[in-house]
Amino acid sequence: MDRELAMEIVRVTEAAALASAQWMGRGLKIEADDAATTAMRTMFDSVTMKGTVVIGEGELDEAPMLYIGEELGSGNGPEVDIAVDPLEGTNIVAKGHPNAMAVIAVADRGTLLHAPDMYMEKLVVGPEAAGLVRLTDPIEKTIDIVAKMNNKRVRDVTVIIQERERHEELVTRIQNKGARVKLFGDGDVGASIVTALPRTGIDLFVGTGGAPEGVISAAAIKALGGDMQARLVPMNDEEYKRCQEMGLEDPTTLLMLNDLVKGDDAIFAATGVSTGELLEGVRFLGGDLVETDTIVMRAKTGTVRYIKAHHRLNKKPHLVMPE
Ligand code: VTB
Numbered sequence: 001m002d003r004e005l006a007m008e009i010v011r012v013t014e015a016a017a018l019a020s021a022q023w024m025g026r027g028l029k030i031e032a033d034d035a036a037t038t039a040m041r042t043m044f045d046s047v048t049m050k051g052t053v054v055i056g057e058g059e060l061d062e063a064p065m066l067y068i069g070e071e072l073g074s075g076n077g078p079e080v081d082i083a084v085d086p087l088e089g090t091n092i093v094a095k096g097h098p099n100a101m102a103v104i105a106v107a108d109r110g111t112l113l114h115a116p117d118m119y120m121e122k123l124v125v126g127p128e129a130a131g132l133v134r135l136t137d138p139i140e141k142t143i144d145i146v147a148k149m150n151n152k153r154v155r156d157v158t159v160i161i162q163e164r165e166r167h168e169e170l171v172t173r174i175q176n177k178g179a180r181v182k183l184f185g186d187g188d189v190g191a192s193i194v195t196a197l198p199r200t201g202i203d204l205f206v207g208t209g210g211a212p213e214g215v216i217s218a219a220a221i222k223a224l225g226g227d228m229q230a231r232l233v234p235m236n237d238e239e240y241k242r243c244q245e246m247g248l249e250d251p252t253t254l255l256m257l258n259d260l261v262k263g264d265d266a267i268f269a270a271t272g273v274s275t276g277e278l279l280e281g282v283r284f285l286g287g288d289l290v291e292t293d294t295i296v297m298r299a300k301t302g303t304v305r306y307i308k309a310h311h312r313l314n315k316k317p318h319l320v321m322p323e
């Protein structure tokens, strides 16, 4: 992959963010997701690559999506796998809540896990504790390891976790251990990334969320030098079979970071839609001027860039919400 591809991918996440941010707070999550998806699909056409979607999100909430197997890009250039969540946080946008973003991971063909749209149990740590933690360990042991490696007392360890009934027991155990939780409503790609970024005060990410979001996050965690482990959670026979059809003989096997993203050539980009832990959302500055914030990183070099951009919506009529 060319390093120029990183900048091309930024254009795609920016377009999706610009289009979907206009749907903030309107109570219309399908329309918001549709705007992001359409903008991404259109922008991808002009990117020099031969891409295939291996992760497309949407089935869980019957939202519009970029379909698995869909070909994206100009049709020449590097052969790549694409994992997308055009709008990570459709409900967020509908309700005007924080943490929504448009995200893409691109990697060499055949290197991203082809995970179906189902639940996945995940664990993420930053570079300090990389290689030392295990998803299968009791949470209390993991907290001790992270405290030691991050040079903190257990009482100062912060675990970020999605606020869901399914995590209640985990939250109680974390609190009984003496550590803190930081609960978030939606958007576990952003929550995973802030765990692996320096100086965010967040030490550990645990919990069960979307598998597509898991694979996309893994590309970023790799670029940040953090660690991630995961395990698919098939809820019924059908989901179990789908895992096997996708080549996972034992669907509940422990997946290491290198199983989620093989190799080193991966690019991750996210543009904020609503302001959250990781990024500022899209700001409408008056007139047709709009400002976006994007984070983009490459696993190969470990370079992380924050890109602030000014856009003129009048010159991008295809991204403007219909009257
Ligand atoms: C998860 C999480 C996502 O939606 O998929 C969640 O990974 C859905 O969880 O980041 P529930 O079924 O419990 O609502 C997100 O938060 C947003 O897509």
Ligand code: MG
Binding pocket: 033, 057, 058, 085, 086, 087, 088, 089, 090
């Ligand atoms: Mg989505």
Ligand code: MG
Binding pocket: 057, 085, 087, 088, 089, 210, 213
């Ligand atoms: Mg999502």
